């Protein structure tokens with residue numbers, strides 16, 4: 001069955017969506033605390049899905065601007081490839097100097113597509129167009145040089161730059177929310193954030209400082225040296241070049257702001273909040289907020305699944321699956337959090353080590 005909508009309310013690297021869409025070998029190109037790369041297989045199995053089957057549409061929420069750069073690159077192949085080529089352009093620079101320079105530029109920037117300059121350009125184009133508001137109809141000299149003409153001539157009112165500027169000065173402010181889809185992301189920001197995270201002391205956390213050892217100790221032979229070497233510019237660029245594209249994805253910031261309408265049957269909502277008692281994310285969700293989100297999406301018709309270090313027993317009648325032992329890949333050596341649970345609004349299709357529905 002085609003999944004009509006797959007929602008990740010606390011998307012992070014959206015490792016689960018990536019696996020669902022592009023197969024079991026698809027990995028987020030950046031490391032991030034709490035990423036579900038190692039548990040992706042177990043979670044999809046519990047949902048009854050297989051890696052690579054895909055969904056018709058995705059919805060991702062995360063307030064973190066660095067995360068949103070990554071998510072934008074997932075749905076825009078052009079952006080990902082351009083970021084790759086920018087990273088390649090940095091390859092001859094001294095790594096530490098490059099990293100420090102990129103970090104000094106500050107937190108990641110999501111440029112709003114409509115800048116003040118762009119608004120001005122569009123307003124003026126429309127005001128001076130032959131058919132008002134339609135720049136494609138051509139330039140209308142009468143709209144600009146009317147003063148000497150008779151007041152009865154077509155277009156004789158005339159609009160100097162002052163006219164649209166005055167309108168913009170007094171335009172009312174409406175309490176409207178604009179979906180962040182209408183953003184164009186600067187590929188250089190994607191590139192900058194990718195490299196900063198890759199070469200930082202704690203992966204994905206530029207605030208932890210530059211990790212000289214990761215690059216300078218790099219052994220050119222694949223078998224030698226420390227296992228966790230950082231990627232070079234060329235390797236990083238190659239990763240972004242090969243990133244799968246999930247075009248049908250919407251991206252929003254705060255999960256709490258979304259009030260889902262009645263959802264199409266088969267909609268799946270996965271919630272992977274910052275775990276209770278953990279620190280490190282700029283934004284957080286309380287347990288009460290997680291429970292409220294879970295109920296809201298279940299009431300709207302979604303099958304809801306929540307990851308946590310414990311079962312959310314406050315959700316009476318829901319199902320709890322211990323997936324701790326199902327992790328694939330690197331062990332969580334430095335993490336205090338060892339247990340991994342999935343709380344589900346519908347019966348799980350599969351539990352680790354137990355096949356459901358056979359009896």
Ligand SMILES: C[S@@+](CC[C@H](N)C(=O)[O-])C[C@H]1O[C@@H](n2cnc3c(N)ncnc32)[C@H](O)[C@@H]1O
Pocket residue numbers: 009010011012013014015016032033034035036037061062063064067253254255256272273274275281282283284285
């Ligand atoms: C455990 S991580 C999710 C990891 C993700 N499943 C992955 O595979 O990378 C939790 C995420 O919740 C995000 N978050 C925090 N507050 C949020 C909010 N109000 N709405 C949506 N996401 C939020 C954090 O920024 C963080 O990326």
